[in-house]
Amino acid sequence: MAVRGRECSIANALAVIGERWSLLALREILLGERRFDRIARNTGASRDILAARLRTLVEAGVLEKRQYERHPPRYEYVPTEAGRALTPILLNLMDWGDRYVTDGPPPTVWRHSCGADLHPRTVCAHCGEPVTEDETSPVRIGPVH
Amino acid sequence: MAVRGRECSIANALAVIGERWSLLALREILLGERRFDRIARNTGASRDILAARLRTLVEAGVLEKRQYERHPPRYEYVPTEAGRALTPILLNLMDWGDRYVTDGPPPTVWRHSCGADLHPRTVCAHCGEPVTEDETSPVRIGPVH
DNA sequence: GTGCAAAGTTGGATTTCACAACCTACTGAG
DNA sequence: CTCAGTAGGTTGTGAAATCCAACTTTGCAC
Numbered sequence: 546m547a548v549r550g551r552e553c554s555i556a557n558a559l560a561v562i563g564e565r566w567s568l569l570a571l572r573e574i575l576l577g578e579r580r581f582d583r584i585a586r587n588t589g590a591s592r593d594i595l596a597a598r599l600r601t602l603v604e605a606g607v608l609e610k611r612q613y614e615r616h617p618p619r620y621e622y623v624p625t626e627a628g629r630a631l632t633p634i635l636l637n638l639m640d641w642g643d644r645y646v647t648d649g650p651p652p653t654v655w656r657h658s659c660g661a662d663l664h665p666r667t668v669c670a671h672c673g674e675p676v677t678e679d680e681t682s683p684v685r686i687g688p689v690h
Numbered sequence: 691m692a693v694r695g696r697e698c699s700i701a702n703a704l705a706v707i708g709e710r711w712s713l714l715a716l717r718e719i720l721l722g723e724r725r726f727d728r729i730a731r732n733t734g735a736s737r738d739i740l741a742a743r744l745r746t747l748v749e750a751g752v753l754e755k756r757q758y759e760r761h762p763p764r765y766e767y768v769p770t771e772a773g774r775a776l777t778p779i780l781l782n783l784m785d786w787g788d789r790y791v792t793d794g795p796p797p798t799v800w801r802h803s804c805g806a807d808l809h810p811r812t813v814c815a816h817c818g819e820p821v822t823e824d825e826t827s828p829v830r831i832g833p834v835h
Numbered sequence: 836g837t838g839c840a841a842a843g844t845t846g847g848a849t850t851t852c853a854c855a856a857c858c859t860a861c862t863g864a865g
Numbered sequence: 866c867t868c869a870g871t872a873g874g875t876t877g878t879g880a881a882a883t884c885c886a887a888c889t890t891t892g893c894a895c
């Protein structure tokens with residue numbers, strides 16, 4: 546898709562969710578918000594840009610636009626499976642922000658079903674050991690165009 | 691920091707790494723590239739924007755700019771601890787892109803030190819169980835300004 | 836018939852971005 | 866000595882995206 550640069554699923558993913566307000570809109574939706582006005586207020590995005598981003602996300606299959614009222618027509622945005630699969634990314638992003646950007650205590654805390662406050666850890670699906678930079682290495686890299 | 695919208699470490703993180711080319715530059719650096727020209731070519735970013743992004747990342751403490759040659763002055767960019775801590779986010783992003791965006795096989799494959807091809811899984815640091823949307827819930831949410 | 840709400844769209848000013856060209860300071864080839 | 870090449874940017878210009886406020890549409894409550 547990308548005309549230039551390395552062929553890479555990170556670039557492809559960012560083409561879908563990498564615009565400025567996309568991930569914040571998805572954060573609100575995964576927090577349970579469903580409606581345009583509330584997503585706009587809670588993210589701070591301007592309404593025209595938010596409308597464009599939501600349209601992109603629907604076209605990409607990350608969100609579904611559902612009519613919940615016929616007269617007058619009213620719509621809500623619900624995450625698809627692809628949208629729900631972004632939860633780990635948002636939690637890792639929040640954790641990184643808590644550690645390295647936000648001053649003071651974390652503004653938002655999540656709880657896991659086990660009862661503990663949720664701190665995400667990314668592990669190798671095969672062996673279960675944590676993934677850190679020195680435990681991983683690229684074995685095949687996408688070509689640069 | 692953000693004038694409006696929810697107080698949230700996701701927004702704070704995106705203020706640092708959410709610009710269009712920042713994560714792709716970090717991808718190259720975590721793949722081992724260190725030099726401006728190679729990062730520019732491999733990402734496809736224009737040189738002026740890349741220079742601005744790298745400056746932001748250095749100011750934010752994600753990268754360190756190191757002089758490796760005095761005459762003429764030459765610099766390389768190396769990740770700090772905060773930069774290396776982005777590895778799980780990039781791997782999760784790549785995995786999501788592989789699954790939901792990229793057509794065909796994954797362009798880039800990583801290997802974990804255990805020997806297997808690396809597929810990241812995000813788990814609860816406390817109990818080790820996978821983190822999915824229905825196993826998590828926000829318990830305290832940052833206020834909206 | 837006035838006010839309110841939801842879900843956007845429209846117009847205009849501002850800001851950012853992309854692209855090519857240029858600059859500085861060296862190195863190596865001929 | 867001159868020319869090409871490399872590294873790491875900066876500058877200028879025009880195109881594109883963004884921000885903001887106001888407006889629209891459809892219905893409901895008073």
